[in-house]
Amino acid sequence: MPTNQFLESASVIETREVAAQTFLTEFSSPKIAAAVKPGQFVMLSFPNTLDPLLPRAFSVCETKGDRVILFYVAVGKGTTRLSKMQHAEKVVLNGPLGTGFPELSRGExxxxxxxxxxxxxxxxxxxxxxxxxxxxxxxxxxxxxxxxxxxxxxxxxxxxxxxxxxxxxxxxxxxxxxxxxxxxxxxxxxxxxxxxxxxxxxxxxxxxxxxxxxxxxxxxxxxxxxxxxxxxxxxxxxxxxxxxxxxxxxxxxxxxxxx
Ligand SMILES: Cc1cc2nc3c(=O)[nH]c(=O)nc-3n(C[C@H](O)[C@H](O)[C@H](O)COP(=O)(O)OP(=O)(O)OC[C@H]3O[C@@H](n4cnc5c(N)ncnc54)[C@H](O)[C@@H]3O)c2cc1C
Ligand code: FES
Structure with missing residues (x-):
């Protein structure tokens, strides 16, 4: 695994519904929060279950200190499950992954x-x-x-x-x-x-x-x-x-x- 990629057990701080079927979930995930760049994503999996079996991809929406915030629309099993997660429940995050948006320069x-x-x-x-x-x-x-x-x-x-x-x-x-x-x-x-x-x-x-x-x-x-x-x-x-x-x-x- 590259040195700037992490597998973190991340606990939910809170989940909020912010628009129709649309949610923000905030996690404690210090390593990923420190490393992520705009446009990169995490693969999220649920421990202790095979349903859904595969991890799901989410762009990182925002970081606040050691927190990673995801924004998602509940369209299927994974996102619906995530939208119901309560404080202190855990997921596994793998990331940051992928190539994000290019860096911008002053005045651009x-x-x-x-x-x-x-x-x-x-x-x-x-x-x-x-x-x-x-x-x-x-x-x-x-x-x-x-x-x-x-x-x-x-x-x-x-x-x-x-x-x-x-x-x-x-x-x-x-x-x-x-x-x-x-x-x-x-x-x-x-x-x-x-x-x-x-x-x-x-x-x-x-x-x-x-x-x-x-x-x-x-x-x-x-x-x-x-x-x-x-x-x-x-x-x-x-x-x-x-x-x-x-x-x-x-x-x-x-x-x-x-x-
Ligand atoms: C790099 C990347 C970043 C992403 N970032 C975000 C993000 O920040 N926020 C976000 O909300 N999403 C994001 N996505 C999309 C998200 O990963 C997918 O929508 C994911 O599949 C949702 O998982 P789910 O289990 O909720 O839905 P799934 O069960 O995987 O369903 C996903 C879609 O397929 C449809 N579907 C499911 N089962 C069937 C079926 N049997 N027949 C026909 N259609 C079906 C669903 O209706 C839904 O539209 C991202 C995807 C990628 C690749
Ligand atoms: S998701 Fe496996 S190679 Fe891209």
């Missing part, structure tokens, strides 16, 4: 576009961007208002498909609209594959664009070969867990049917 303008559970990456990116003197702007899209969460201390421009909050339209349409007045140096995006495909199509040739894919993963460490992402140059596949989950939008082909 970055637009961060997120949707669905991809909103997990917002706080950790914003905090790193502020620390490095970059200038981040956050855009967050959802189908409707009650799926959105307002993160503390982060100014966010919202977009909803039904117009119930913020801009009426998708988060990508919001970005295009904003580009009439201003232009970032970089775009970071995290969200469902159709959203990433749209970001890729609209911006990859104009602005340095990085997208974080949510390819299902079994091991998270490059061992099972179960997370292929097609290379655009036709030379084969990357592994989402090792080479990503963050990729330069110009180098990958997203799964067919995504657009």
């Amino acid at each position: 303008k970055v637009w961060i576009a997120v949707g669905g559970s991809g909103a997990a990456v917002l706080p950790i990116i914003i905090s790193a961007a502020n620390n490095s003197g970059a200038s981040p702007t956050a855009f967050y899209g959802a189908r409707t208002k009650n799926q959105l969460m307002q993160f503390n201390h982060i100014r966010i421009e919202f977009a909803t498909d039904d117009g119930s909050a913020g801009f009426h339209g998708t988060v990508v349409e919001l970005l295009k609209d904003k580009m009439h007045d201003s232009r970032p140096d970089k775009i970071f995006a995290c969200g469902p594959t159709p959203m990433l495909a749209s970001v890729q199509r609209e911006f990859q040739d104009k602005i340095r664009t990085y997208i974080s894919v949510e390819t299902p993963m079994a091991c998270g460490m490059g061992l099972c070969q179960g997370c292929p992402v097609k290379r655009k140059d036709g030379t084969g596949y990357y592994l989402a867990c090792k080479d990503g989950p963050v990729f330069d939008a110009r180098v990958i082909e997203l799964a067919a049917g995504a657009v």
Whole structure:
């Protein structure tokens, strides 16, 4: 195991429901909290059970001292189970894993576009961007208002498909609209594959664009070969867990049917 990767027994501090079927769980996990970078993830497993059998991948949302905070939408067995965990219950976290977003430099303008559970990456990116003197702007899209969460201390421009909050339209349409007045140096995006495909199509040739894919993963460490992402140059596949989950939008082909 690399020296900056840890297997930690992490105890739950608290779990809160923050939007429709959407939760934040805070863990005590000092080693991972100290090592994680924006866009990296952990594989979470439940001790003393085979259901679910495989660990689940979660981007680290935020760290506070020795705490790691995960943000997730309860969509299946693992996330539902996690959403019910009480103070002092334990999980096992393996991480930080993967290649995250590139580091930002002073004065650099970055637009961060997120949707669905991809909103997990917002706080950790914003905090790193502020620390490095970059200038981040956050855009967050959802189908409707009650799926959105307002993160503390982060100014966010919202977009909803039904117009119930913020801009009426998708988060990508919001970005295009904003580009009439201003232009970032970089775009970071995290969200469902159709959203990433749209970001890729609209911006990859104009602005340095990085997208974080949510390819299902079994091991998270490059061992099972179960997370292929097609290379655009036709030379084969990357592994989402090792080479990503963050990729330069110009180098990958997203799964067919995504657009
Ligand atoms: C690098 C990475 C980072 C991630 N970060 C986050 C994050 O920060 N927050 C977050 O919420 N998610 C995140 N995900 C996604 C998360 O890992 C998956 O959604 C995970 O599978 C959830 O586990 P689960 O057991 O709750 O759901 P699963 O049971 O694995 O189900 C996942 C999806 O598959 C569907 N599904 C399940 N069973 C079936 C079936 N039999 N037939 C058809 N569809 C089915 C479910 O409805 C659901 O949409 C990330 C994924 C990756 C790869
Ligand atoms: S999840 Fe096993 S190789 Fe990527």
